[in-house]
Amino acid sequence: MMKFSLQNNKASWSAKADKLRVLSLAALMTVSLSSFSQNKSKGIKPSSERVELNYKQRHSKVAGNNQLYADGIKIKRDLTILKEIQEQRILNSDEIPAEELYGGIWVNNHVNAYSNVKEAPDTFKVDLTNFTIPTTGYITSKFGKRQRRMHYGIDLKVQVGDTIYAAFDGKVRVKQFERRGYGNYLVIRHPNGLETVYGHLSGFLVDVDDVVKSGEPIALGGNTGRSTGSHLHLEFRYMGKPIDPTEIVDFENKVCHKDSYLITPETFAVSGSRYANPSTLATRKSNTPNKYAKGEVTYHRIKSGDTLSNIARRYNVSIAQLCKINNISKTTVLKAGKSIRIS
DSSP: OHHHHHHHHHHHHHHHHHHHHHHHHHHHHHHHHHHHHHHHHTTOOOOOSOOOOOOOOOOSOBOGGGOBOOHHHHHHHHHHHHHHHHHHOOOOTTOOTTTTTTTTOOOSSOSOOOTTOOOOOSSEEEEOTTOOOSOOOOEEEOSEEETTEEEOSEEEEOOTTOEEEOSSSEEEEEEEEETTTTEEEEEEEOTTSEEEEEEEESEESSOTTOEEOTTOEEEEOBOOSSOSSSEEEEEEEETTEEEOGGGTEETTTTEESSSEEEEOGGGGOOTTOTTOOHHHHTTSOTTOOOTTTTTOOOEEEOOTTOOHHHHHHHHTOOHHHHHHHHTOOTTOOOOTTOEEEOO
8 A cells, every 4th residue: 555655656746847847848938939029029130249258267266365366367468478579579570680781681591691792881889788698508619710710600518409599689591501611500680780690500490581589499509510519609790790709798697798889890800810901900919818708807797676886885896987887877777687897
């Protein structure tokens, strides 16, 4: 008897459940049709555009004080930074750096392609504020005469496969291989008027006409071409003429000596160089290391909170002296990461 009663109750509950489901479905259809009817009566047409939704992402836990660490916020921030970096690019893909200075010449197969340029200025000020050290390796061979030939750059120690970075913003002009010389090499033209050459590479990370930012990876260190060991051969050139890189860069501290460099005819007055003008050789002692290379110049790397006053006290010099040798004033704002000359 008990069993029969339970079965009847079960059947009754099942019937009620089915009835509720039917009623719910009917109510839902009525509401939907009513909404459709209202929209139609108001003349609202269906739109094919995607509806905009106001999301409040809460993928992460909420910390104290209702502080939300949402993944969406980080993504938005990263995209904003990326957009800012892209906007900071100073060159378009079809733009030639320092085009007017170089007479519009842009060839992709020679380091020095400017022998026919006759109207290049003898004196030119180069902006160096955008500099990044191409590699942190130490100098293994200096600029100057090597027995029977000239070494028009410096060699910096790297291992095969080490990342090489662009020294300044610029555009890749040459990407070539030279079996008896540079090996795999790049030439980058910069808006400041210089060109940099990177030799003996094992691989390239950029191509001809690529626009690069200062500090952007461009190649891998190697031992290709005329080389007896893995190293980076680095040259600084102006209108095809080589400049001693140590005149511009303090390779021990990985920064430029100054924020600018003045190029004059004496810049190329190096004994043995085919680019030297004989009339200027007498004004400069040949093969004599400059005062920067000999370590006679002292620099201080500016840190957050540094002032001219505390730097002067630290090195026992006057503020006036610091201002004079750095060509700044007492009110100049010091930027962290830059270097200031002390002596």
